[in-house]
Amino acid sequence: MSLAALPLLRLGRSRQAWLALSGCSGLALASALFQRRHAAVHGADRALDLYASIAVPLLVYALVAAALGHDGLARSGRSLVRLGARPARAAWTTVLVAMLASGLVCGVLGAATAACAHGSGDPPVVRDALETLAFGALAGAAYASYFLVGAALVASFWGRALLLLVDWMLGSTDGIGALLTPRAHLRNLLGGDAPLDTTPWQSLVMLALLAVIFATWSARRAARARL
Amino acid sequence: MIEVADLLLRSSSRPRVEVGPVSFSLAPGASYALVGTAADGVDLLLEALAGEVAPRRGSVKIAEGPPGPGRALAYVAHVPCLPEVFRVDAYLRLASRLRGEPPALPEDRLAVLGVAPLARRRIGGLSQEEARAVALVEALTSQASVLLLAEPLVDLDPRAVGRVAAALQARVEAGATAVVSTASLEDASALGHDLLYFDRGKLARRTSDKEAWAPPMGPRGARLFIRSEGARFLLAELAGNPTFDQVHGEGADLVVTGKDPVAMAAAVAAATRQANVELDLLRFEQPERDA
Numbered sequence: 001m002s003l004a005a006l007p008l009l010r011l012g013r014s015r016q017a018w019l020a021l022s023g024c025s026g027l028a029l030a031s032a033l034f035q036r037r038h039a040a041v042h043g044a045d046r047a048l049d050l051y052a053s054i055a056v057p058l059l060v061y062a063l064v065a066a067a068l069g070h071d072g073l074a075r076s077g078r079s080l081v082r083l084g085a086r087p088a089r090a091a092w093t094t095v096l097v098a099m100l101a102s103g104l105v106c107g108v109l110g111a112a113t114a115a116c117a118h119g120s121g122d123p124p125v126v127r128d129a130l131e132t133l134a135f136g137a138l139a140g141a142a143y144a145s146y147f148l149v150g151a152a153l154v155a156s157f158w159g160r161a162l163l164l165l166v167d168w169m170l171g172s173t174d175g176i177g178a179l180l181t182p183r184a185h186l187r188n189l190l191g192g193d194a195p196l197d198t199t200p201w202q203s204l205v206m207l208a209l210l211a212v213i214f215a216t217w218s219a220r221r222a223a224r225a226r227l
Numbered sequence: 228m229i230e231v232a233d234l235l236l237r238s239s240s241r242p243r244v245e246v247g248p249v250s251f252s253l254a255p256g257a258s259y260a261l262v263g264t265a266a267d268g269v270d271l272l273l274e275a276l277a278g279e280v281a282p283r284r285g286s287v288k289i290a291e292g293p294p295g296p297g298r299a300l301a302y303v304a305h306v307p308c309l310p311e312v313f314r315v316d317a318y319l320r321l322a323s324r325l326r327g328e329p330p331a332l333p334e335d336r337l338a339v340l341g342v343a344p345l346a347r348r349r350i351g352g353l354s355q356e357e358a359r360a361v362a363l364v365e366a367l368t369s370q371a372s373v374l375l376l377a378e379p380l381v382d383l384d385p386r387a388v389g390r391v392a393a394a395l396q397a398r399v400e401a402g403a404t405a406v407v408s409t410a411s412l413e414d415a416s417a418l419g420h421d422l423l424y425f426d427r428g429k430l431a432r433r434t435s436d437k438e439a440w441a442p443p444m445g446p447r448g449a450r451l452f453i454r455s456e457g458a459r460f461l462l463a464e465l466a467g468n469p470t471f472d473q474v475h476g477e478g479a480d481l482v483v484t485g486k487d488p489v490a491m492a493a494a495v496a497a498a499t500r501q502a503n504v505e506l507d508l509l510r511f512e513q514p515e516r517d518a
């Protein structure tokens with residue numbers, strides 16, 4: 001718990017994180033309210049398209065940056081490691097805090113967006129909101145671990161920024177490269193195009209696998225890094 | 228006990244600095260000053276002792292094991308690394324917990340350097356001088372058996388300078404090993420029992436004869452550290468010159484002190500011409516503090 005205080009306080013006190021949260025939430029909810037006002041038949045689908053393609057990646061990008069104190073994954077816990085905290089434990093704590101915070105925020109925002117934008121052609125509102133809550137939470141956690149790979153590779157913001165760009169370029173396609181990005185699987189889960197004709201269930205499993213693999217790889221790399 | 232054996236280091240960032248191969252051992256219950264600039268590699272060596280730089284060759288052992296932070300080791304780098312979101316008192320409490328030490332009142336620990344009013348401040352809002360003082364407080368009041376401090380008297384309130392020296396001395400008397408890196412002979416002689424001089428990554432001299440190699444220069448005086456292949460000819464020229472209070476030489480090294488820096492520089496230049504020698508190193512020091 002002592003180690004979790006550092007990324008938690010960073011998240012709570014980061015102005016950029018709060019700005020990103022209000023901006024991305026405002027965008028997703030404004031889109032949802034627009035669909036509702038125009039009584040769109042598939043309002044939730046349209047609003048969630050914006051949520052998945054813009055709000056989730058940008059929001060998680062900002063949350064991860066805040067949890068790391070805008071530094072690399074290994075260096076973000078250096079002040080505690082110098083006091084005797086084990087590097088692996090410090091890295092895992094930061095990874096888990098970033099994933100949990102991102103999952104929570106993206107899940108709640110997804111559920112709120114689905115509920116606000118609900119149209120007559122969408123699935124029942126409660127079921128739709130709960131499914132979006134789960135998919136959004138999983139996608140948020142997967143995105144966080146994905147960006148943490150960049151932060152474990154390069155200490156500056158370029159590591160995370162490069163992976164954001166890769167997600168945008170590869171994840172927007174339906175080729176084989178899209179299978180490695182959270183974007184393609186979240187889109188598939190929310191009713192969009194599937195990468196390589198995968199089923200939503202397969203995307204759900206892939207998203208969970210990506211979250212675990214990316215988190216493990218980045219934490220292990222950060223634990224071995226010299227400060 | 229710190230054992231450094233055949234150690235070879237190379238910095239990963241520019242400007243490239245190389246250290247070694249170098250071997251030495253440092254006994255517990257004593258303080259050591261690594262004297263030199265960053266270009267001489269003393270900061271890189273201190274990082275290696277802290278376990279933050281991987282040796283390209285050789286080894287560093289602290290108490291028979293590899294270096295690592297925690298209960299055994301406290302390291303304060305040039306730019307202290309502190310968690311910016313914590314309050315100072317919360318940070319000191321967390322530090323005690325992570326080091327496995329019994330908790331102590333943060334205000335009492337901060338009072339060691341006279342900075343108790345910082346206890347309730349956020350670390351992110353501290354000035355660089357205040358942050359250094361907090362980092363030094365944490366190290367000096369911890370129970371770590373090895374203290375590694377980079378330039379511990381730089382960027383401090385002048386009133387804190389004497390307190391750092393006293394606190395360090397108390398830790399050493401209690402059995403700790405203290406290693407400081409500094410470019411100042413004044414600071415080195417104030418803090419170290421043994422002085423290890425580094426020149427471009429090589430251990431040039433190890434001495435405990437501080438009076439000879441870091442003689443006091445007085446509040447308005449100056450000190451020159453000279454290295455030359457023709458040092459003995461220079462010594463002959465400089466000895467007896469009334470410009471200098473002290474002239475001391477050994478091998479290729481000379482150290483001279485005097486009261487008038489301009490006259491000293493002129494006398495050294497004249498002696499260099501007279502002796503027809505080239506200087507490999509000329510380091511000039513003047514006191515910065517009147518503490």
